[in-house]
Amino acid sequence: MPERYEVRYFGAGPALLPTEVLEDAAKALLNYDDTGLGLTELSHRSENAWDILKKTKADLAAFLDVPSNYEILFMQGGGSGQFSAVVYNLVGAWVERKKDELIEVLFGGKSEEEVDQDELVAELKKSIRSEMKLDYLITGSWSLKAYQEAIRLLGQDHVNVVTDSRAINTSGKFGKIADESDWKLSKNPAFVYYCDNETVDGVEFPKFPAALAPNKDGAGPIVVADMSSNILSRQVPIENFGVVFFGAQKNLGPAGITVVLINRDLLPPVTPQPSPALMRALGLPIAPVVLSYETADKNNSLYNTLPIFDVYIAGQVLKRLLLTFPNRVADQEALAKQKADIIYAALEEHPDIYRIIPDKSVRSRMNICFRVTMTKDIKDSEMEFLELAKDRGLIGLKGHRSVGGIRASNYNSVPLEGAVELAEFLRFFAKK
Known part of the structure; x- marks a missing residue:
């Protein structure tokens, strides 16, 4: 049996963690901060847990230079859970924006309570049928899975393929990214999704796509990126994204937590989520409460039992990174x-x-x-x-x-x- 120091591990995930962090975590498993209890035994609503969460958020924001108008959420379900969560939450945000637009244009700016609700629902349904699109860049196995989940939740009519790398590769497999001039973006989509690094296929976007960049006025599509496998490995223009999510198990910590960086403009009070009754009337899916960004934000990521031990390890990784890299x-x-x-x-x-x-x-x-x-x-x-x-x-x-x-x-x-x-x-x- 080899010792830890005798091997070099290149696994794709769960990935290697710094030995010093694991040694510290092993002690915390038995007795954290002289409490007499291990971290897996402490309440996620305890002062210790809240302190760990606060420090980890602050160190992540510092290392990645996350703008102050972004919220950091800790959730569960991995990247696969976020394939669903972004659909639930950002479709709801699109409906809310469209509802406000219709009230202003068709109903003379009346308050929502003054508008005929049946008429409003009928107009919203028309807009959904003719306008609502979710844009996906399919560049590898994980973006393909995200695209397939969107179809499962909403149906093919609402999901647009901006580009599919298999169509430009002579082998019919992944391995390239089409020139941006050939992308087919929708007009005002609910969001544009891409996976920044495809772990299965070894494909990584060399930089943020120019076609998705905001213009001089700051207007542009709501961009969603899965950065599960390359987060913390390069500088990211966070301000260009509506949502960035990543599973912890590549560069941040053990499997079990998923981090979401979200622009506060997509959260209440700026953008409330439509009521469940309205979403049902429109025939659209309603986010399970554990996948609701609004719920996670209101409850400091502690609506349900967050694995604080996993957050602690992530925090120790970040602390080590900040000490190691001056820049x-x-x-x-x-x-x-x-x-x-x-x-x-x-x-x-x-x-x-x-x-x-x-x-x-x-x-x-x-x-x-x-x-x-x-x-x-x-x-x-x-x-x-x-x-x-x-x-x-x-x-x-x-x-x-x-x-x-x-x-x-x-x-x-x-x-x-x-x-x-x-x-x-x-x-x-x-x-x-």
């Missing part, structure tokens, strides 16, 4: 690029042995996906590769079950030495 996420971004460059350079040196899957323009820094092609039987070649890598303490390199191949996940907790050792093994294996 915060900018320094972490430089290190992430350095590590990725080292690994990709080793792969590129041996094109007869390794085939990098995604196009160079969209290669992920976090999930480096490739095939071992030294023989006609790629599976045998990759089995040999994985076995020899394991013998050298390099583990977690097997690709996702849906696509196969090799995947080296280069998350923040993978040290520079780990990237160097993997690159050395890539060269060794190729020459062998």
